[in-house]
Amino acid sequence: MFEGKLTNGQLICINKMISEKRLQASKDSIISQFSNGRSANIRDLFVNEATDIIRYLKNLKPALID
DSSP states (O other), rough: OOBBBOOOOHHHHHHHHHTTOOGGGGGGHHHHTTTTOSSOGGOOOOHHHHHHHHHHHHHSSOOOOO
């Protein structure tokens, strides 16, 4: 079964959420975890992996401002 690459909307959403939650330093690690180590590049994600990351990020509490 063919799995499509993530959509532009998913790409924008993930990058925006990572920025808002101040997770830039963990971005590669998050992507790698959700792709099961296949890639740390967001553009290599499949649609289902991107969907899982978006769900994960939505459920994270916002970063505290010092």
